[in-house]
Amino acid sequence: MVGLIDIPLSIKREIIQYLPQQSLLNLSLTNYEFYEPCIQQLYKHILIQYDPIVKSNVNERLTDFVDSNQSVIYALNHDLDDGKVFEDHETRLKLINLRLSILIESLKFNTKLIENIQEVSIIGNKFADNIVFLNHIQELVYLFEENQISLDKFFISDHNLRSSFDLSKLNLKTRVIDSSTVVQDIIDVELTEELVVESVPDGPYTSIPLYASSQLTSLILPNDYESYWTFVEKVIYPNPQLLSSLKSFKFYFNYQDITQNIKLITLVNWTKIECLEVWIGGPNNDEDVLSFIKLIPADRCQKIRKLSMVQSFDYSTHKSNEVFDLAIFSFIKSVVSNLHYLSIEHSIPLFGDFEDGFEGNHLRILKLYDSILPGILSSSKYKVDLYLTNFFTSLASYEQSMNTLLWNGCKCSQCHVTLGLIDDFLMYHKYYSIPLKRYRDLNSSNIFNIVATKLSSRMIGKDEVFSNLNLGHYPLRQVSWDFHNLSGLHEIPIKCYSTKLVDHGEFDGEDAINDQSDSYRCKINSYHYLKGVPISISHSLDSLIGTILNLNRGNAEKRFDEDLNEHKTTNYEAEGYEAYILNDGGDSELMRLNINRISINGIIYTLDKELNGTHYFEKCV
Amino acid sequence: MAESRITLISSDDDKFPVDQEVAERSITIKNVINDFNEEDEIEVPLANVDSVTLTRVLEWCEHHKDSVFPDEDDEDAKKTAPIEEWDRTFLRVDQQMLFNIILASNYLNIPPLRDSACKLVSEMIQSKSPDQLKAIFNREQVNGMESQTSTSTVVNGSS
Numbered sequence: 004m005v006g007l008i009d010i011p012l013s014i015k016r017e018i019i020q021y022l023p024q025q026s027l028l029n030l031s032l033t034n035y036e037f038y039e040p041c042i043q044q045l046y047k048h049i050l051i052q053y054d055p056i057v058k059s060n061v062n063e064r065l066t067d068f069v070d071s072n073q074s075v076i077y078a079l080n081h082d083l084d085d086g087k088v089f090e091d092h093e094t095r096l097k098l099i100n101l102r103l104s105i106l107i108e109s110l111k112f113n114t115k116l117i118e119n120i121q122e123v124s125i126i127g128n129k130f131a132d133n134i135v136f137l138n139h140i141q142e143l144v145y146l147f148e149e150n151q152i153s154l155d156k157f158f159i160s161d162h163n164l165r166s167s168f169d170l171s172k173l174n175l176k177t178r179v180i181d182s183s184t185v186v187q188d189i190i191d192v193e194l195t196e197e198l199v200v201e202s203v204p205d206g207p208y209t210s211i212p213l214y215a216s217s218q219l220t221s222l223i224l225p226n227d228y229e230s231y232w233t234f235v236e237k238v239i240y241p242n243p244q245l246l247s248s249l250k251s252f253k254f255y256f257n258y259q260d261i262t263q264n265i266k267l268i269t270l271v272n273w274t275k276i277e278c279l280e281v282w283i284g285g286p287n288n289d290e291d292v293l294s295f296i297k298l299i300p301a302d303r304c305q306k307i308r309k310l311s312m313v314q315s316f317d318y319s320t321h322k323s324n325e326v327f328d329l330a331i332f333s334f335i336k337s338v339v340s341n342l343h344y345l346s347i348e349h350s351i352p353l354f355g356d357f358e359d360g361f362e363g364n365h366l367r368i369l370k371l372y373d374s375i376l377p378g379i380l381s382s383s384k385y386k387v388d389l390y391l392t393n394f395f396t397s398l399a400s401y402e403q404s405m406n407t408l409l410w411n412g413c414k415c416s417q418c419h420v421t422l423g424l425i426d427d428f429l430m431y432h433k434y435y436s437i438p439l440k441r442y443r444d445l446n447s448s449n450i451f452n453i454v455a456t457k458l459s460s461r462m463i464g465k466d467e468v469f470s471n472l473n474l475g476h477y478p479l480r481q482v483s484w485d486f487h488n489l490s491g492l493h494e495i496p497i498k499c500y501s502t503k504l505v506d507h508g509e510f511d512g513e514d515a516i517n518d519q520s521d522s523y524r525c526k527i528n529s530y531h532y533l534k535g536v537p538i539s540i541s542h543s544l545d546s547l548i549g550t551i552l553n554l555n556r557g558n559a560e561k562r563f564d565e566d567l568n569e570h571k572t573t574n575y576e577a578e579g580y581e582a583y584i585l586n587d588g589g590d591s592e593l594m595r596l597n598i599n600r601i602s603i604n605g606i607i608y609t610l611d612k613e614l615n616g617t618h619y620f621e622k623c624v
Numbered sequence: 625m626a627e628s629r630i631t632l633i634s635s636d637d638d639k640f641p642v643d644q645e646v647a648e649r650s651i652t653i654k655n656v657i658n659d660f661n662e663e664d665e666i667e668v669p670l671a672n673v674d675s676v677t678l679t680r681v682l683e684w685c686e687h688h689k690d691s692v693f694p695d696e697d698d699e700d701a702k703k704t705a706p707i708e709e710w711d712r713t714f715l716r717v718d719q720q721m722l723f724n725i726i727l728a729s730n731y732l733n734i735p736p737l738r739d740s741a742c743k744l745v746s747e748m749i750q751s752k753s754p755d756q757l758k759a760i761f762n763r764e765q766v767n768g769m770e771s772q773t774s775t776s777t778v779v780n781g782s783s
Contacts, residue, residue, distance in 0.1 A: 021746035032754040065706040
């Protein structure tokens with residue numbers, strides 16, 4: 004009789020790779036046969052971050068295993084059932100430092116442990132001022148140097164923190180370049196497989212040895228437009244061999260000079276590219292620049308399995324955003340055949356404040372994403388992981404839709420509380436408008452824009468790791484927010500009032516940004532945000548998911564001959580009314596569900612079919 | 625219906641004629657088939673797979689004969705994919721059969737089946753204490769195990 008203990012070590016490792024860190028610890032304590040493989044997995048990828056993770060619910064059918072990707076060192080788990088949110092900065096840092104010190108002592112005590120570490124990531128910008136933390140990280144770096152460990156990655160997202168350490172002696176496969184780096188030092192090391200460029204290093208730029216090009220398979224250039232094209236001009240054009248073996252690349256369209264785009268495109272070996280991030284857009288809602296995307300030779304891009312599309316400038320009208328979406332959908336359609344990962348990110352104006360106001364037909368943007376995009380993705384031979392990193396932020400700019408969410412949305416007990424709090428918040432708060440130099444009322448679009456932006460920060464994406472090509476590599480973070488302090492967003496204060504805004508006079512002379520003449524601290528805080536807001540937002544997104552899954556029956560009172568065009572089969576003319584498609588939750592003649600998961604602003608929906616073919620979803624909030 | 629030219633023989637000598645596209649879900653069998661001419665009748669003995677297990681495995685292969693799975697080397701893609709509902713129902717068997725399926729899928733080199741089964745076992749392990757795990761997998765603890773593993777508690781982000 005075969006038990007778990009009897010199966011070969013290679014298979015034990017296969018099972019163990021899917022276990023999150025607490026389960027690894029528990030299993031390692033059962034038997035020595037499990038101890039070593041569990042410890043190897045536990046120390047493989049170490050993530051140091053400020054916030055706790057959003058844990059998957061293991062009792063659901065569609066739980067993913069992203070939690071097992073990283074062993075996370077963070078401070079404290081919030082205890083929402085007990086109403087506790089741990090936010091004191093000093094305490095959190097103290098606990099992270101304590102855990103780091105224990106880690107370092109363990110590595111010193113048992114040097115075999117350090118050989119298991121393949122990747123260290125330090126994400127966030129709250130550590131750079133803490134001397135104890137800096138000392139711990141420096142000790143860690145020394146340990147790797149002394150033991151001559153070959154790491155895949157020692158990644159530090161924060162520029163200030165990164166500049167405190169010299170990582171050049173580590174044998175890293177992934178290296179980060181910023182303004183303080185000497186390019187030659189990076190490229191000369193034979194192991195380098197991935198270069199991540201945050202900003203342009205200082206010159207001079209000598210010719211880079213040819214052998215460096217053959218192992219370089221990933222080049223992620225800066226998020227900043229000027230830095231990107233400066234690096235291209237100063238480093239890539241003199242050393243085009245850097246692009247010859249690339250499988251992963253970021254392409255940022257030059258909106259000013261089309262010839263630069265053509266020049267760079269001709270240097271890339273598109274037949275090898277498997278992971279591509281495209282940044283496209285131009286100032287002043289430039290729609291002409293969107294046609295540049297056709298310059299990419301899509302017929303040679305059929306190996307692409309991961310694609311990230313980023314809107315590089317604010318498009319401040321609803322129509323221009325729809326034009327943008329149609330342009331990128333056209334490109335996605337041309338390279339969809341082997342796609343299994345797609346990320347789309349928009350650049351939304353501050354507070355969702357569009358030039359054409361908050362009005363707009365939100366049904367059009369919904370149709371793009373609940374019908375047209377899923378239809379395109381059904382042509383891929385793989386099931387697609389779809390990341391719409393700030394789609395809800397885009398939806399928030401449609402005030403009618405947000406008013407409906409707020410006042411006529413979900414009526415469950417949780418939403419009754421959460422939406423009631425948000426409604427109340429609008430009654431007692433204003434935000435400071437920099438252009439107008441005065442405090443202004445918030446509307447539903449403003450507040451949901453802020454909420455959506457904060458929800459998006461649960462994912463570790465391009466703002467910290469410089470691309471959206473690996474959103475599934477890190478677990479979601481449980482970022483907290485107290486509805487008042489917008490630091491990390493736009494540094495714009497939000498002020499509480501003791502009386503309802505409707506009772507205020509029209510001209511109260513509150514021009515000063517730091518006018519505290521009538522302020523008090525209201526009761527809504529991080530607990531309410533963490534406990535209720537993601538759940539309520541997810542309730543509003545459920546109908547979108549239902550439409551994608553063909554579960555949304557729409558208007559049940561509609562006559563059969565109303566809106567016939569919407570649900571015709573291809574043989575409608577021959578088959579007549581019987582061919583009217585029923586949204587019965589399964590695949591239809593017109594659309595086959597080919598999406599594994601959808602992430603919208605850090606809310607994860609996992610999709611599947613029941614045994615009878617009916618689609619269903621589960622979500623992680 | 626055309627007769628299958630491929631016959632798999634279990635360790636207890638039962639014969640299983642299968643279609644080529646079903647058999648080729650197993651990379652091991654696919655490599656054997658490739659060594660033969662197209663018109664040859666092929667018998668493949670599988671010394672490590674009994675008939676009951678082979679029946680189950682072939683049922684999976686038949687259901688998934690047209691399925692496309694992510695690349696084996698893409699770890700992130702494996703981690704983001706949950707266990708499909710059909711696979712979860714298919715693998716709702718006793719523990720012994722589950723391990724037999726894992727061993728068979730490993731021997732026959734059927735990575736998606738092995739992945740689904742391993743994910744299911746990992747789900748059984750999650751949220752359980754060491755004592756509960758021992759009870760599930762029915763093994764005794766090695767003496768002195770806990771003192772050796774005290775340093776393993778350091779990489780633990782939970783409070």
